Amino acid sequence: MTWVLTLVGAALILFILRDVFHTLWHPTRHGGLSRLVMRSVWRLSAHHGERRRPAGLAGPTGMMAVVAAWSLTVAVGWGLLYWPRMPEDFSYASGLAPGEHAGPVDALYVSLVTLATLGLGDIAPTSGWLRVLAPLEALVGFALLSATVAWILGIYPALARRRALALRLSHVRRAQMDDGALDSAGGAALLDGLASALSTVTVDFEQYPESYYFYDIDEHTSLPAQLDHAVGLADRAARARHPDVRLSASVLRTALQDLSEVLDERFTRTGADPGRVFAAYAADHGRS
Structure with missing residues (x-):
C-alpha cells in the first residue's frame, strides 16, 4: 500500500509539473489540464447572444481555476508521499499525539503548509529523504507562485494588443474609407x-x-467582431491599381491566413477557409 500511494503521489506531481511547463514555458504547446479547465469554464459561462455577459468572467475565472487545480493537485501528490510514513518518520510538537495526527488530512495539512512555505514546524519530517523532499516541495510552491505572477503579467499585455488591433480596425471601418483613398501610398502603409x-x-x-477565453463586451475592442472587416479590406486592396497597395494586400491576406490557422488548430476546428474560421470565432464569442 505504501508504494502504491507513493507512485500515485509522484505521478500527480509529475503530471502537474508537465502541465505547468507546457502552459507557461513552452509557447507552442498547451498543458492538457489547463486547457480542459479553461474550456470547461468557457462552456459553463452561459454565453448566448446578448445574454452572455457572464462570459466576461470566463477568462479570469478560468485562470484562477487552473492555478487552484495545480496547487491542490501538487499538495495532494506530496500528501500521498507523506501519509504512509506518518507518524514514524515525523516529529510532532509538544501537545500533539502522533497517533492522533497521522491520517490523510494531517498529511495534506503538512503538504499545504510546506507548499505555501509557511514552515509552521508543528509536524515535520525527520527521516533523511523526507527532510530533503519537504524543501523541494517548498521550492515547487515558490516556483508555482512566481510562474503564476509571470503568467498574469504576460497575458494582460497580450489582451491589450488584441484589443488595440480590434479598435484600430473599428476606426478604419467607421472612417468609411473609399477605394480611392485606399488606393494610395497611405493605404499601403x-x-x-x-x-x-x-x-x-x-x-x-x-x-x-x-x-x-477572454470575452470583450465592447464591440469596438472585440477582435472577433472586427476581423471580417480586415478580410473585406484585403479583398478591396487586392483590386487596387497602386502596386504597393496590392503588395500590402497580399501581406495582409497572408497574416489573416496565419491567424486563421492558429485559431482553427487550437480552438474552432472547422478545417475551413479564413472567412469561415473567423465566423466560427465570432460565433463562439457571441458576435455572429
Whole structure:
C-alpha cells in the first residue's frame, strides 16, 4: 500500500509539473489540464447572444481555476508521499499525539503548509529523504507562485494588443474609407500596419492560448467582431491599381491566413477557409 500511494503521489506531481511547463514555458504547446479547465469554464459561462455577459468572467475565472487545480493537485501528490510514513518518520510538537495526527488530512495539512512555505514546524519530517523532499516541495510552491505572477503579467499585455488591433480596425471601418483613398501610398502603409499587428496577435494566441477565453463586451475592442472587416479590406486592396497597395494586400491576406490557422488548430476546428474560421470565432464569442 505504501508504494502504491507513493507512485500515485509522484505521478500527480509529475503530471502537474508537465502541465505547468507546457502552459507557461513552452509557447507552442498547451498543458492538457489547463486547457480542459479553461474550456470547461468557457462552456459553463452561459454565453448566448446578448445574454452572455457572464462570459466576461470566463477568462479570469478560468485562470484562477487552473492555478487552484495545480496547487491542490501538487499538495495532494506530496500528501500521498507523506501519509504512509506518518507518524514514524515525523516529529510532532509538544501537545500533539502522533497517533492522533497521522491520517490523510494531517498529511495534506503538512503538504499545504510546506507548499505555501509557511514552515509552521508543528509536524515535520525527520527521516533523511523526507527532510530533503519537504524543501523541494517548498521550492515547487515558490516556483508555482512566481510562474503564476509571470503568467498574469504576460497575458494582460497580450489582451491589450488584441484589443488595440480590434479598435484600430473599428476606426478604419467607421472612417468609411473609399477605394480611392485606399488606393494610395497611405493605404499601403495602413495595410502594412494592420498586417504587423495581426502577426503580433497570432504569436500571442500561440504563446497565451488562454487569451482566447477572454470575452470583450465592447464591440469596438472585440477582435472577433472586427476581423471580417480586415478580410473585406484585403479583398478591396487586392483590386487596387497602386502596386504597393496590392503588395500590402497580399501581406495582409497572408497574416489573416496565419491567424486563421492558429485559431482553427487550437480552438474552432472547422478545417475551413479564413472567412469561415473567423465566423466560427465570432460565433463562439457571441458576435455572429
